[in-house]
Amino acid sequence: MNTPTPLTPAQISFFHEEGYLIVPNVFDPADLEPLRAELHQEINRKARQLQTEGKLTNLHAELDFDRQLAAIYRDSKENGEAIMRHLEGLRGGGFHAPQMFDVIASPKLLSAVGGLLGSEEIVASSVYRIRPKLPNIGRGVVPWHQDSGYFAPHCDTSLIITCWVPLVDATVENGCMQILPRTHQGKVVTHHTGGNAGFLVIKDENLPDDPRKAITASCPRGGVVFMTNRTPHCSTPNTSDHIRWSVDLRYQSAETPNNVGLWPETIDAEGKADAAFYEKGNVACYPPEADFLVQSRKHPEQVTDYAEYVRRRETYDRTQPNFSAFRRWPASVAK
Ligand SMILES: O=C(O)CCC(=O)C(=O)O
Known part of the structure; x- marks a missing residue:
């Protein structure tokens, strides 16, 4: 991977005004080949x-x-x-490999994320997802939501950046995302449980703006779609003849609540951590998964390497917490 090109001030302003930014060339497509x-x-x-x-x-x-x-x-x-x-990488288990870590810790991506966060002290979250969206299968269609709908309410006003990285060119045909711009400064709106494939869903009447104002976030391989945690977005069906592969990664400033360095003290015979660990001790925005320091100018010696990242993911995965205590959304009923 060659040297990062920092985002321009205009790109950074666009992100903060619109709630999203599509950069078509964060990576060279070849950078994604190992993954x-x-x-x-x-x-x-x-x-x-x-x-x-x-x-x-x-x-x-x-x-x-x-x-x-x-x-x-x-x-x-x-x-x-x-x-x-x-x-898919759900719950800290699933796929992890040095090639995945290299994308998460890529200097090119972190340069852009640092510009958007306005901080060089960056925490990455294990809340990443690998999404093979198969042609003509409903499972990968993601309903309207804000990522904060999944996070603990004490992080609602923090900035957590989602980096959506397509591993193939993402187009309307293969089901790229739709994003509702200029709505990310508002509150986390009501989500309902029971959306497609178990996803949370914002009903149209609860969206902060008319969904017809959504933009289509097509993005070539090598590009990244950046969004805030309060930016409403969804994704549409894949009507193409190939799989729309993507990974979505999350980052925040080290000043935002996180569980860097925190380990479950007690894991019982069933693998469950003490509930207090999730309810009090672990203040992360998404406590079931392990955060880790991915870039630091102040404490470079504390930056997590691949082995430690795997150990943290696996330890958190073993605890299998019940996270429902953090945010209770009403159950979906037919519209
Ligand atoms: O990949 C998709 O289709 C949806 C991604 C998404 O909702 C997210 O990254 O939060």
Whole structure:
């Protein structure tokens, strides 16, 4: 990866005024190749495991990264979902690899994030998601939400930046995001539970503006869509013939509440941490997952390396907290 190009003052102002920013060339597309290749290999590793267990017959190994998983899913929804669950990175477990960490800790990305945060002390969150949005499958369609809908209310007015990084060109056809601009200075609006695939959802009547004002966030591979935690966004169906792969990563200033360096003190026989750890001791914006220092000019010796990042993710994953105490949204009813 070569040297980062800092964001311009105009780009930074645009982000703060509009609540989002699309930068088409944060990365060279080649920078993302190691992650794409590793994900592709991981699909094959998991598919071979399912084959050994007698659940899968055709690996479709001749197909490219943006097609293989869709073919496996077409043969068997169960196998396709097993592989997707394995990759998605939910709850700290799932896929992590040096190639993933290299993207999270990429100087190019951190240069942009630092410009938007106005801070060089940057905390990354384990709340990242790897999204293979398969063609014509509803599961990857994400309803309107603000990321803060998922976070603890004490972080509502903090700035947490979502970096949405497509691993293929993201287009209207393959289901890129829609973003409602200039609405991110308002409150976290009411979300309902029970949206598509278990996602939270903001009903149209609760959106802070007319959804027809949404912009379409198409973005080439190498680009990044930056959003704030209060920017309403959603994503549309993939009507193309290939998978829309993306990862979304989250960062905040080290001054925003976080659980850097904090470990569950007690994990009982069932793997659950003491509830107090989540309710009092762990003030992170999303306490079930581990935050880590990813860049620091003041304390470079405290910046987390790959091994420590894995240890933190795995430890938090083992605790499996019940996070519902933090934010209770009403259940969705048919509109
Ligand atoms: O990738 C998508 O389709 C939606 C992403 C999203 O909602 C997010 O990153 O918060």
